[in-house]
Amino acid sequence: xxxxxxxxxxxxxxxxxxxxxxxxxxxxxxxxxxxxxxxxxxxxxxxxxxxxxxxxxxxxxxxxxxxxxxxxxxxxxxxxxxxxxxxxxxxxxxxxxxxxxxxxxxxxxxxxxxxxxxxxxxxxxxxxxxxxxxxxxxxxxxxxxxxxxxxxxxxxxxxxxxxxxxxxxxxx
Amino acid sequence: xxxxxxxxxxxxxxxxxxxxxxxxxxxxxxxxxxxxxxxxxxxxxxxxxxxxxxxxxxxxxxxxxxxxxxxxxxxxxxxxxxxxxxxxxxxxxxxxxxxxxxxxxxxxxxxxxxxxxxxxxxxxxxxxxxxxxxxxxxxxxxxxxxxxxxxxxxxxxxxxxxxxxxxxxxxxxxxxxxxxxxxxxxxxxxxxxxxxxxxxxxxxxxxxxxxxxxxxxxxxxxxxxxxxxxxxxxxxxxxxxxxxxxxxxxxxxxxxxxxxxxxxxxxxxxxxxxxxxxxxxxxxxxxxxxxxxxxxxxxxxxxxxxxxxxxxxxxxxxxxxxxxxxxxxxxxxxxxxxxxxxxxxxxxxxxxxxxxxxxxxxxxxxxxxxxxxxxxxxxxxxxxxxxxxxxxxxxxxxx
Numbered sequence: 001x002x003x004x005x006x007x008x009x010x011x012x013x014x015x016x017x018x019x020x021x022x023x024x025x026x027x028x029x030x031x032x033x034x035x036x037x038x039x040x041x042x043x044x045x046x047x048x049x050x051x052x053x054x055x056x057x058x059x060x061x062x063x064x065x066x067x068x069x070x071x072x073x074x075x076x077x078x079x080x081x082x083x084x085x086x087x088x089x090x091x092x093x094x095x096x097x098x099x100x101x102x103x104x105x106x107x108x109x110x111x112x113x114x115x116x117x118x119x120x121x122x123x124x125x126x127x128x129x130x131x132x133x134x135x136x137x138x139x140x141x142x143x144x145x146x147x148x149x150x151x152x153x154x155x156x157x158x159x160x161x162x163x164x165x166x167x168x169x170x171x172x
Numbered sequence: 173x174x175x176x177x178x179x180x181x182x183x184x185x186x187x188x189x190x191x192x193x194x195x196x197x198x199x200x201x202x203x204x205x206x207x208x209x210x211x212x213x214x215x216x217x218x219x220x221x222x223x224x225x226x227x228x229x230x231x232x233x234x235x236x237x238x239x240x241x242x243x244x245x246x247x248x249x250x251x252x253x254x255x256x257x258x259x260x261x262x263x264x265x266x267x268x269x270x271x272x273x274x275x276x277x278x279x280x281x282x283x284x285x286x287x288x289x290x291x292x293x294x295x296x297x298x299x300x301x302x303x304x305x306x307x308x309x310x311x312x313x314x315x316x317x318x319x320x321x322x323x324x325x326x327x328x329x330x331x332x333x334x335x336x337x338x339x340x341x342x343x344x345x346x347x348x349x350x351x352x353x354x355x356x357x358x359x360x361x362x363x364x365x366x367x368x369x370x371x372x373x374x375x376x377x378x379x380x381x382x383x384x385x386x387x388x389x390x391x392x393x394x395x396x397x398x399x400x401x402x403x404x405x406x407x408x409x410x411x412x413x414x415x416x417x418x419x420x421x422x423x424x425x426x427x428x429x430x431x432x433x434x435x436x437x438x439x440x441x442x443x444x445x446x447x448x449x450x451x452x453x454x455x456x457x458x459x460x461x462x463x464x465x466x467x468x469x470x471x472x473x474x475x476x477x478x479x480x481x482x483x484x485x486x487x488x489x490x491x492x493x494x495x496x497x498x499x500x501x502x503x504x505x506x507x508x509x510x511x512x513x514x515x516x517x518x519x520x521x522x523x524x525x526x527x528x529x530x531x532x533x534x535x536x537x538x539x540x541x542x543x544x545x546x547x548x549x550x551x552x553x554x555x556x557x558x559x560x561x562x563x564x565x566x567x568x569x570x571x
Contacts, residue, residue: 090288112293123307125271128308
């Protein structure tokens, strides 16, 4: 069984734009992703290390801004939906499989290490930059936010600048 | 009028909506191929520009959609969340994310989609992002200065550049179309594909690419809903064809005394003048702010009659016309001006001895009505305050 081809990128972009527009029209905010991971981290710290939660400046600020349970946040529910939506799409297109993708000369161990390091950088950067590709760049573009535009240019600019040096990870 | 949360949908129900919007988001990202890290990084090596095509199309569609909804009076742009601009953290955070992208091969949203269909590297990426966020929270005291530096507030790029939103959207759409052409050419070269295009495909691309520009031009040349309403009113006034339902001061006093709960008596003068003197039980909605979203309930309800008054006949008529166009409520204007009403009821001239009975009766009615109205106003003090709904700006973003 072979998997189905991907959707035409412009058509997919059009539908994605409509989902984003519906989100803005209904809720007044954009889509996001990294914020949900933060809510989970906060929730874990709150349960596992309540003393640290009380003391650390970051969590004190968070608690003030989000008086409700960190897990009952908009983004956590949205990301739960994302998992289900992506799974359904993978099911329909016959793409569900436990595997990983990597450059031609990259071992599995290196790929996993790189994914963890990349994830850590992205997670760290998304907190500093107040949102990731979804929350800052894409949603910011839709509402013409200047900050979103700057973040987007920085993300793609930095990735392009580093691409040559990291080509062994992907193409050679 | 959007946004529908929190007035039409509750904040609790908002979470259910988030779940379903998330399903759409995840489904489309996966369909587009964002669950494949090789496809994602193709952007940086020139062999696959899917990310750029999807991303730019989506951003442009949503941006133009927001402008269209605003134009039609369906979305209140003043309330939606605009990501704030903190210059240094945006640049530095963006650069770190870019490094994470090229090393890890995902961004957070795409890693969720890839993990959902079983990609092990995506699960590792999510684990990494948990660690990264944890490190950020631990290092926050040291980072606080740079995190909060150069706060420019919720600036919009079009304001920053001094462009109109429509012109900005036009330029972004133009950049997108040019970028699509350029990256397709690069893709073809890198992948050694033939570049020969059929006439039919060129025509298809050109006509689809023209759509955003046509929409933006329509936005510029057609009046927005607000402009349309105001133009209609101007036209109606110039042609003098509108008929106003009028109510006399005596009738108003009578109605106020017996049916005050069926009436919105609306003072359309400035707040200063309202404060100086206003009719008993009146609320103040200056004519210029009648279109503000908070008042729309008053002009669309069908249970109370709206009665407008002002110092000049023309102001009251303008307000009444505006209300007629805004909703289905019954609207009247007070025949007398503010000052005339005050003189009639609070400063009446005693009738001469030989006056006919009707005039004497009216005099006594007004004397008594003035007293009763004062009593009624005192009794209803708490209720007669204007009930403008407050709208709060929506919180959003990933922070």
